[in-house]
Amino acid sequence: MSATPEDILADTDSEPPRRSRFDRFASRMVDGRLLGSKIVAVLFGIFALAVLYFVWTVPFEPLQQLIFAVCCFVCALLFRRAQGHYATLVMIMLSVIATGRYMYWRLTETTHWQHPLDAAWGLLLVSAEVYAALVLMLGYFQTAWPLKRKPMPLPADRSLWPTVDIFIPTYNEPLSVVKPTIYAAIALDYPRDKLSIHVLDDGRRAEFKAFCEEVGVAWTIRSNNRHAKAGNINEALKITDGEYLAIFDCDHIPTRSFLQIGLGWFLRDKKLSMLQTPHHFFSADPFEKNLGTFRNVPNEGELFYGLVQDGNDLWNATFFCGSCALLRRTMVEEIGGIAVETVTEDAHTALKLHRRGYTTAYLAIPQAAGLATENLGGHIGQRIRWARGMTQIFRIDNPLYGRGLSFGQRLCYLNAMMHFFYGIPRLVFLTAPLAYLFFNAHIIEALAGTIAVYALPHMFHASITNSRMQRQFRHSFWSEVYESVLASYITAPTLLAMINPKLGKFNVTAKGGRIEEQYFDWSISRPYLILLVLNLLGFVAGGWHIATNWHSHSEVQTTILNLAWTGYNMLILGASVAAAREQRQVRSTPRVAMRFPASLRFTTGRTLACETVDYAEGGVALNLPGDVHVPLHESVVVSLFRGAEEFVFPADVTYSVPGRVGLQFAPLTRAQELEFVQSTFARADAWTSWAEGRELDTPLRSLGHVLSVGVSGIAGLFEHLHADLRALISGKHKTATQDPKTGK
Numbered sequence: 001m002s003a004t005p006e007d008i009l010a011d012t013d014s015e016p017p018r019r020s021r022f023d024r025f026a027s028r029m030v031d032g033r034l035l036g037s038k039i040v041a042v043l044f045g046i047f048a049l050a051v052l053y054f055v056w057t058v059p060f061e062p063l064q065q066l067i068f069a070v071c072c073f074v075c076a077l078l079f080r081r082a083q084g085h086y087a088t089l090v091m092i093m094l095s096v097i098a099t100g101r102y103m104y105w106r107l108t109e110t111t112h113w114q115h116p117l118d119a120a121w122g123l124l125l126v127s128a129e130v131y132a133a134l135v136l137m138l139g140y141f142q143t144a145w146p147l148k149r150k151p152m153p154l155p156a157d158r159s160l161w162p163t164v165d166i167f168i169p170t171y172n173e174p175l176s177v178v179k180p181t182i183y184a185a186i187a188l189d190y191p192r193d194k195l196s197i198h199v200l201d202d203g204r205r206a207e208f209k210a211f212c213e214e215v216g217v218a219w220t221i222r223s224n225n226r227h228a229k230a231g232n233i234n235e236a237l238k239i240t241d242g243e244y245l246a247i248f249d250c251d252h253i254p255t256r257s258f259l260q261i262g263l264g265w266f267l268r269d270k271k272l273s274m275l276q277t278p279h280h281f282f283s284a285d286p287f288e289k290n291l292g293t294f295r296n297v298p299n300e301g302e303l304f305y306g307l308v309q310d311g312n313d314l315w316n317a318t319f320f321c322g323s324c325a326l327l328r329r330t331m332v333e334e335i336g337g338i339a340v341e342t343v344t345e346d347a348h349t350a351l352k353l354h355r356r357g358y359t360t361a362y363l364a365i366p367q368a369a370g371l372a373t374e375n376l377g378g379h380i381g382q383r384i385r386w387a388r389g390m391t392q393i394f395r396i397d398n399p400l401y402g403r404g405l406s407f408g409q410r411l412c413y414l415n416a417m418m419h420f421f422y423g424i425p426r427l428v429f430l431t432a433p434l435a436y437l438f439f440n441a442h443i444i445e446a447l448a449g450t451i452a453v454y455a456l457p458h459m460f461h462a463s464i465t466n467s468r469m470q471r472q473f474r475h476s477f478w479s480e481v482y483e484s485v486l487a488s489y490i491t492a493p494t495l496l497a498m499i500n501p502k503l504g505k506f507n508v509t510a511k512g513g514r515i516e517e518q519y520f521d522w523s524i525s526r527p528y529l530i531l532l533v534l535n536l537l538g539f540v541a542g543g544w545h546i547a548t549n550w551h552s553h554s555e556v557q558t559t560i561l562n563l564a565w566t567g568y569n570m571l572i573l574g575a576s577v578a579a580a581r582e583q584r585q586v587r588s589t590p591r592v593a594m595r596f597p598a599s600l601r602f603t604t605g606r607t608l609a610c611e612t613v614d615y616a617e618g619g620v621a622l623n624l625p626g627d628v629h630v631p632l633h634e635s636v637v638v639s640l641f642r643g644a645e646e647f648v649f650p651a652d653v654t655y656s657v658p659g660r661v662g663l664q665f666a667p668l669t670r671a672q673e674l675e676f677v678q679s680t681f682a683r684a685d686a687w688t689s690w691a692e693g694r695e696l697d698t699p700l701r702s703l704g705h706v707l708s709v710g711v712s713g714i715a716g717l718f719e720h721l722h723a724d725l726r727a728l729i730s731g732k733h734k735t736a737t738q739d740p741k742t743g744k
Contacts, residue, residue: 003685004643005189005257056100062450065101069457072098076461080468085145088468092140095461102458103133110446121435122443128425128432131418136462138415141408143469146310149363152264158191162266164259165242165329169200169232170250171225175207176589177371178250180617182217183677185248189256189684196242200232215670229322230345234337242329249323252279252370253677257684262326265361273331273358274350277324277367278305280687283590285372286379287482290579291709295593296694298473299372300482306473309362315408318360319416320353322346324368331358341396342501344389351397351413355404366687371590375582376524380489387420387490391497423491426483430531430569433562437538437545448557463699472691476702477572481709484576488527518584520720525580532573532714538566571710578713581720589617594686597641598622600661602634612640615680619651619664627658638663640679647679 060068076094079087106126113119154161166185170178178199185197197217201208204221212219222235233247244266248254262275279301288294298306312318320327322345331353332338339348350360373379399405399413435441444451467476496503522529542563549555591614600608600622608628613621620638624630634653639646649672655662668676680686695701 003683003688005260005684052096052100055097056104062453066453069098069453073457073460076464080464088465089144091461091465091468092144095465096137096140098457098461099133099136102454103130105454106444110444110451112445114442114445117435117439118441118443118445121432121441122445124428125432125443128428131421131425135415135418135422138411138418140465142315142412142415143307143311145314146307146364147313147362148310149265149313149361151261151363151365152268154260154264154267161191161194162243162263163194163241164190164196164244164246164263164326165236165240166195166197167200167233167236167245167247168198168250169202169229169247170208171202171228173250175205175211176617178208179211179673180253180677180681181248181250182212182215183674184253184255184682186215186217186674187256187678187682188254188259190259195259196240198236198240200236202228202232215674227340227345228343230338230340234340237329237333237337245327245329245332247323247325247327248368249370252323252368253681254324254368255684255686256678256682258324258367259326261365261367262363265363266326266328269359269361271357271359272361273328273353273356274318274320275326275361275363276309276318276321277363277365278309279321279324280305280366280369280690281372282369282592282681282687283372283374286374286376286582287485287579288372289583289585290376290581291575295690297475297478297705298691298694303470303474306364307470310364312412313360313362315412316359316406317354317409317412318350318362320346320350320360323370331356342389342392343385344393347390347416348393348397351393351399354409355402357404366690369681369687374585376485376521376580380486380524383486384490384493387423388493388497388503390417390420391494392501393417395498395501420490420494422483423487423489423494426480426487427491427531430484430487430573431534433565433569434534434538436558436562437541437566440545442558447554448561451561467697467699467702471697472694475697475705476699477706478702480572481575481579481706484528484531484572485579519582520717520724521580521582522724525577528573528576528580529717532570532577532717535566535570535573539563539570542566570714571707574710574713574717575706576713577717578709581713581716591616591621592680594680595623596683599639599641600624600630601637601639602630603636613660617676619654619662621655621660621662624659624661629658630656630661632656635666636663640676642679642683645679647675649676 072094076091079090079094106129111122111126113122166188168178168181168185182197182199188195198220199208199212199217200220202222202225209219220236220239222232225231227234233245237245244263246254246259246262258277262277265275266272281299281301284294285299285301288297288299309318332349335349335352335356339345339352342348353360373382393399394417399410399417405413432443435443463476466474542559545559546556549559593614595611595613598610598612598620600610608624610622610624613623615621620640622638630636630653632653632655636651636653637648638651639648641647649668650666651663652666653661654664665676
């Protein structure tokens with residue numbers, strides 16, 4: 001049975017999760033206001049930092065360090081079995097200790113290089129490690145205690161509900177992509193006299209004008225496209241007057257409960273300026289599609305929308321993400337409208353609101369869904385824009401400076417911006433062992449065994465702690481794959497934006513396309529291929545080094561350590577290469593797997609109760625009772641149910657096996673198209689159970705998965721190389737790619 005907005009609100013009162021005895025004890029300590037005074041809290045913080053510094057810096061012999069590391073790791077494993085936030089905080093503390101000891105040892109004991117080449121490579125590596133350690137610490141701070149905000153109901157008296165303007169900005173997207181969003185906006189469960197829908201068409205297309213007039217929504221245009229999406233919204237602000245704004249990218253289809261779920265907090269918190277909900281995607285992104293991980297492995301964005309934004313909410317640092325959000329008009333107008341100084345206008349707008357002392361909020365309930373980027377080139381182009389924009393904000397409106405932000409807000413914004421500086425550090429990690437394997441450069445002045453007893457605890461603690469915190473939102477080791485794919489492409493834009501923040505322009509991410517044939521994107525994958533070849537050569541050089549220096553135990557140990565590092569890099573690069581193997585996508589309207597009640601009525605009058613398997617804009621697949629078989633090409637009527645509501649559509653049978661049938665809709669009227677969106681994409685609970693049944697992360701299993709993808713990627717590379725060379729020789733070779741800089 002379909003959920004209603006009231007059901008979604010009621011679900012938030014469910015019983016809290018079971019907690020461990022340690023967690024209950026820690027809660028009693030905190031609830032007793034042991035740290036209730038600000039002065040006491042500050043003094044405790046200073047004392048804790050002093051103790052932490054002592055633990056970081058106390059000198060140990062390698063054997064003592066090994067014993068200490070083993071004891072800490074055993075404690076971490078024990079707390080990993082406990083439930084609750086406080087056990088997580090202990091694991092974070094142990095990870096911070098391990099990382100701090102490693103970095104202190106690394107900076108004070110291993111940087112006495114003897115040769116210029118050693119120093120050059122060594123400085124690059126230690127700088128990359130300092131960056132990674134800082135981002136790790138900031139990440140712990142940001143996500144240690146997600147707020148998990150619940151929806152706030154609106155008043156029972158609907159006359160008290162505020163007025164809302166719905167903005168749907170569009171530029172060059174086809175009407176077929178935008179129509180479902182418009183239909184869903186029309187179907188929002190909200191009083192029609194308090195709702196105004198505006199399609200902001202920067203493409204100024206007659207087709208859009210005619211459609212908007214037909215369905216009764218406003219078609220809004222302007223004389224120029226200055227400042228892209230931000231300028232489009234700001235122009236619409238001048239001609240509308242709703243108390244609140246709901247903004248949706250043109251492919252983000254809201255559920256009918258969106259406004260009821262989100263607006264209640266604005267009535268309770270008069271300083272609330274913006275409420276963000278997750279960006280959920282019902283189609284596979286390039287990683288999911290090309291690597292076959294769709295709905296089995298969390299996608300790249302789930303960590304941000306599942307954990308990071310929830311963590312930001314604790315610190316009143318939720319970012320505006322440009323879509324699926326509500327904003328209070330008066331406060332947006334007070335800061336001059338949506339920010340236009342950078343290409344990430346959304347995050348900059350949130351920063352301006354926070355500087356004015358206004359609050360923001362995050363609800364981690366998917367209340368809209370859209371299309372993911374369709375190929376790797378488009379995906380990279382989108383991330384380049386994000387990286388450039390966040391660097392622009394870092395340069396022109398740095399959160400560390402200026403008034404209006406709390407300490408927590410400054411750190412959350414800082415981490416968001418520093419995240420996009422990973423390009424150079426990731427490239428350093430992918431090439432650092434080659435310095436020794438090719439040039440015998442000793443970039444870490446220490447014995448291999450000593451390196452292991454300091455570095456491995458740091459890596460192990462970071463792995464199991466992040467796995468506990470992120471387990472349903474990011475599987476272990478996948479971050480390395482995502483960063484390796486993007487590092488070569490975001491490095492130059494971030495450096496240029498740091499030098500001149502005015503460089504760069506807003507690029508629209510293409511949606512709604514198709515890929516007719518499988519192909520390997522040689523152009524996009526060029527950086528990974530070069531790095532993969534270098535690591536392969538380094539692996540060969542390492543083997544030769546062992547063969548010629550087998551009598552030197554220290555040299556052999558150092559070589560083995562670098563070979564292990566190189567082998568890991570090769571498999572990560574292999575997974576990156578696999579992501580460039582574009583799979584066919586012949587449907588421009590992806591099928592969405594979802595089960596809800598349906599019925600099938602035949603021309604004879606017979607009716608079957610059944611259940612959906614999946615749906616798309618053009619049709620639906622159904623599970624039939626028993627082994628019922630339906631003849632191909634038969635005309636039927638299918639009913640889709642949303643609670644007590646029934647929506648009826650004419651269809652033809654295009655696929656049939658015993659117990660299952662595939663239907664293609666006959667041409668639908670505008671009213672039927674609207675009803676189809678109401679009964680599918682716009683259901684209140686459409687996306688709330690999307691990840692049900694997905695395995696939670698365990699580091700070893702995830703490592704095995706990533707490594708198997710890496711092996712598959714390397715094997716597939718040789719297959720495509722052979723096939724494309726044959727096609728090139730025969731004159732049949734075709735290339736298809738998308739420029740990551742332009743998205744075209």
